[in-house]
Amino acid sequence: MKAMILAAGRGQRMMPLTAQMPKPMLEVAGKPLIAYHLERLKQAGIKQVVINLAWCGEKIEQYFGAGEQLGMQIEYSYEHDGGLETAGGIAKALPSLCTDNDVFIVINGDIFTDYDVHALTQLKLMPGEAHIVLVENPPHNLDGDFCLTHQSLNQQTYTFSGIGLYHKAFFKDVTVSKVPLGPMLRSAIRDQVLSSELYLGQWHDIGTPERLKEINAAVEANHVG
Secondary structure (H helix, E strand, O other): OEEEEEEOOOOHHHOOOOOOOOHHHOEEOOEEHHHHHHHHHHHOOOOEEEEEEOOOHHHHHHHHOOOHHHOOEEEEEEOOOOOOHHHHHHHHHHHHHOOOOOEEEEEEOOEEEOOOOHHHHOOOOOOOOEEEEEEOOOHHHOOOOEEOOOOOOOOOEEEEEEEEEEEHHHHOOOOOOOOOOHHHHHHHHHOOOEEEEEEOOOEEEOOOHHHHHHHHHHHHHHHHO
8 A cells, every 4th residue: 555645735824944844854853754654654664655646745855755755655755836626636636556456545745643544554444535633623623524424414513634544536537727625525425435533642733833833842742751
């Protein structure tokens, strides 16, 4: 199984930190966000990764190269400035993602989490299905995004973590253009081809410089303790 890390976003809300730096290269505890994802993927036995790139993407490629130093194989899927949105970016990378397996993991490059992606490698998906990880709603998204799929629609909503497992056929009708993922997930819920789980561990969306500062302070405090 392969994985894709989404790293093509512009990161406008992180300015000025992202003026000349892609958001996933911002550091927590002295290490780029994206490095944590690569390490967790490797620990889960996933050593082949595709990273999509747009804004300042060459800095990610220069830093990690083809992945030899990590004992991994990294491919890059370049997009035009502004990117292709999530679903469009995944569609563009499908030829690299599905060379030996029809199912793959996707992780947002701008989150900080201790979610164990090994759990996703144990799931079985039928063609056209997907599985997403939800988390409790952070202060900046109190309304949430989705209900757990095994609950009725009038239950508690949770926030999409940016972590998911997808069968390639989920994207069979997606063109390589600007296509967001959110509407596809909502349609999949209605069509009953999407499952979900709730993760209660550590998860942070690095959306603003203030949040990045808070997370660094929290991680530093934990290390000191």
